[in-house]
Amino acid sequence: MILNGPNLNLLGTREPGIYGTRSFDDFLVELKSRFHDIHIDYLQSNHEGVLIDRLQEADGHYDGVVFNPGAYAHTSIALADCIRAIHLPVIEVHLTDIQQREAYRHHSFTAEACRDCIMGKGLEGYALALGELLGI
Numbered sequence: 001m002i003l004n005g006p007n008l009n010l011l012g013t014r015e016p017g018i019y020g021t022r023s024f025d026d027f028l029v030e031l032k033s034r035f036h037d038i039h040i041d042y043l044q045s046n047h048e049g050v051l052i053d054r055l056q057e058a059d060g061h062y063d064g065v066v067f068n069p070g071a072y073a074h075t076s077i078a079l080a081d082c083i084r085a086i087h088l089p090v091i092e093v094h095l096t097d098i099q100q101r102e103a104y105r106h107h108s109f110t111a112e113a114c115r116d117c118i119m120g121k122g123l124e125g126y127a128l129a130l131g132e133l134l135g136i
Helices: 024-034 048-058 070-074 077-085 109-113 124-134
Strands: 002-004 042-044 065-068 090-094 116-119
Touching: 002 048, 024 124, 048 065, 048 077, 065 124, 070 109, 077 109, 090 109, 090 124, 116 124
Parallel strands: 002 042, 002 065, 065 090, 090 116
Antiparallel strands: none
């Protein structure tokens, strides 16, 4: 499962100098063709509770989660607690290197609860995270 948090539905038009000009929906088509042997479900939500519900529902139904919590990474103890509570490996992805951004973005509460955090690789970070979950 791939989960994207707030404002990631705006990829392609949101601050293209930082996030690029490609939409996630366009990239997802490519990602599914690259990983054609696995089923990938996808959800984007701007609502923290929806993301928590989906993580809880994923437990026992998926082999792992690739999660870009967006700005919730820096604020959500609730998401971090949820990741710790489920029995799935979760890999956090950030399109940019949050360590090179504004100071308030340097710490990720959710990354502390995840198996790994991939940042600064753009959309390719999702493919790297899937590869890590699959052991390839």
